[in-house]
Structures are given as structure tokens and as C-alpha cells.
Amino acid sequence: GAVVSQHPSRVICKSGTSVKIECRSLDFQATTMFWYRQFPKQSLMLMATSNEGSKATYEQGVEKDKFLINHASLTLSTLTVTSAHPEDSSFYICSASPRLRGRQLNTEAFFGQGTRLTVV
Amino acid sequence: LAKTTQPISMDSYEGQEVNITCSHNNIATNDYITWYQQFPSQGPRFIIQGYKTKVTNEVASLFIPADRKSSTLSLPRVSLSDTAVYYCLVGDNTGRRALTFGSGTRLQVQP
Numbered sequence: 001g002a003v004v005s006q007h008p009s010r011v012i013c014k015s016g017t018s019v020k021i022e023c024r025s026l027d028f029q030a031t032t033m034f035w036y037r038q039f040p041k042q043s044l045m046l047m048a049t050s051n052e053g054s055k056a057t058y059e060q061g062v063e064k065d066k067f068l069i070n071h072a073s074l075t076l077s078t079l080t081v082t083s084a085h086p087e088d089s090s091f092y093i094c095s096a097s098p099r100l101r102g103r104q105l106n107t108e109a110f111f112g113q114g115t116r117l118t119v120v
Numbered sequence: 121l122a123k124t125t126q127p128i129s130m131d132s133y134e135g136q137e138v139n140i141t142c143s144h145n146n147i148a149t150n151d152y153i154t155w156y157q158q159f160p161s162q163g164p165r166f167i168i169q170g171y172k173t174k175v176t177n178e179v180a181s182l183f184i185p186a187d188r189k190s191s192t193l194s195l196p197r198v199s200l201s202d203t204a205v206y207y208c209l210v211g212d213n214t215g216r217r218a219l220t221f222g223s224g225t226r227l228q229v230q231p
Binding site: 006045 | 161
């Protein structure tokens with residue numbers, strides 16, 4: 001099946017620094033990718049929609065200047081957590097779906113393996 | 121987006137069949153029902169997807185009644201490695217819209 005790769009899988013950074021997380025679709029092109037955040041024992045919460053070649057769309061309550069998203073190509077989206085604080089510590093997950101082709105009506109979403117961010 | 125309701129947790133024993141039911145009363149005509157599995161510190165993994173009636177693959181079956189207001193994920197003969205959180209999602213699955221995750225069902229399989 002299709003593969004979405006996230007890097008790094010785990011990162012520890014100091015307060016005030018920035019961290020970049022990459023999300024790559026390895027064997028398909030994705031015009032849209034999604035970024036989620038998951039706190040311990042909780043469900044995934046959508047943060048933003050990353051659109052190739054245009055600005056990302058952020059969910060209510062998510063600061064666009066803090067969580068910078070760049071979708072530079074059809075296979076790569078990056079999330080940069082700027083000026084990280086301990087409360088930004090979380091599990092960040094991206095997802096992408098292959099383009100629909102022909103008469104195809106639906107597709108499944110493929111998720112990256114997630115990035116565990118710890119801000120100390 | 122259709123909201124889903126599923127049990128918070130379930131317990132089972134190895135070798136048993138586990139059925140997890142999800143309610144989605146306001147499912148739209150073009151919505152599909154998809155189930156994902158998530159292990160700790162990993163991204164969700166696709167299990168099965170269906171629109172109506174019954175779908176079966178090598179890991180699970182999905183039962184969807186005619187009114188489509190609910191669905192049941194059936195895991196045959198679970199093992200310890202099936203301990204995970206299972207999410208039921210409803211959406212158009214075109215890939216252009218994000219998936220909305222509910223609380224999920226935490227399945228604990230005991231030896």
C-alpha cells in the first residue's frame with residue numbers, strides 16, 4: 001500500500017527553539033496533506049490542512065505563526081513548530097491520500113508514523 | 121461531518137471474536153465508513169472501509185445495516201497484538217477533506 005513517511009520520529013528540543021517535521025508521500029502525489037496533534041490518552045485533533053502551492057488552512061485555535069506549514073511539492077509537507085514551549089510537547093501526525101483517478105470514488109488516508117516532540 | 125459514537129473501551133481474551141459498534145446517525149449519502157487502528161506512539165493504520173452491507177478483508181469484517189446509521193467492526197480470533205485503539209470515521213473519503221476522529225475504542229486483549 002501507499003506509504004507516508006514522517007521524520008523525525010522523535011525529537012527533544014529546548015524551549016524557544018524551532019523544530020521542523022517532515023511528511024513525505026513516498027509513492028504517490030498528494031495535493032493535500034493534513035497535520036494532526038495528539039495528546040496522551042486523547043484522540044487526534046486536526047491542526048491544519050496543507051495545500052501544495054498555496055497557504056495552509058488552520059483550524060480554529062491553532063496559531064499559524066507558531067505552526068508554520070510549507071507544502072513545497074506534491075510529495076512533501078513540513079510543519080515547523082516555532083519558539084517551542086513545553087505545552088507544545090505532543091505527538092504530531094500527518095496524513096495524505098492519493099489522488100482519485102478515473103471513476104474512483106474514494107480513497108483511504110495514509111498516516112505517517114508520527115513525531116513525538118518533547119520540549120524541555 | 122457526521123459524528124461518531126463508539127464505546128470508550130472493551131476487554132477481550134485471546135482467540136475470541138470482538139465486535140465494536142459505532143453509531144453515526146447523521147451519515148451523509150456520499151459518506152464512507154472507515155476504521156483505523158492505532159498503537160501507542162504510532163500513526164493510525166487503515167483496517168477496513170465500506171459503504172453498505174458487508175465488507176471483509178484479511179484482518180476484519182465490517183457490517184453496515186441498510187440504514188447505515190451504525191456499523192460494526194468484527195475482529196475474528198483476536199490476539200494480544202490486537203490491543204490498540206480503534207477509530208470509526210465517516211466521511212466522503214475523496215482525500216480532499218480531513219478525517220474527524222472521535223474518541224475511539226480502546227481494546228485490551230488479555231491472555
